[in-house]
Amino acid sequence: ADPKAGRQKALQCQTCHGLDGRSKLPEAPNLAGQVETYLAKALKDYKTGARKNDMMSVVAPNLSDADIADLAAYYASIEVEVKRP
Template sequence: MIRSEIYLAILALLVAPAVSHAADAKAGRALAAQCQVCHGLDGIAKIPIAPHLAGESEIYLQSQLKAFRSGKREHEMMTVVAKDLSDQEIADLAAWYASIAISVTMPK
């Protein structure tokens, strides 16, 4: 039963008409100017309580921003910042932060 529900959900996503335009990382970079105090334009957090966003999943970033916007997720700053963002602006911001390449150096 669950498999058929998942199959139908995926099928619905594939055949649904596109509602928004493709995400634009360049536009997201411009929007990220308002995010840089906490998260950094480079996606590396500048304050201890803010998460790093560089290289994070685009889908994850969009879902979190939409959750802040709707009030499903609350944070004193993010709720205020996200409430006026359009779906396109959220997609653009997510595209920007997801496009930042990060590297990891393992300790020896």
């Protein structure tokens, strides 16, 4: 997967998810540093309809498998530091 291509593709995601992966809307989750396989599965499920969401069910079907892999790689690659709770 190509995180650089994913970053390019993420220009379409930034309104809700941000290019930095920090949510810009209360319904949208943070994606920064998320688990890559989890991100890919979420996008695949929105594409197949296994998972439904007003916004994502419209966006995901237009994504190719390569787009999905690249987007997952990009957002997973964003470095995140978790402070001790």
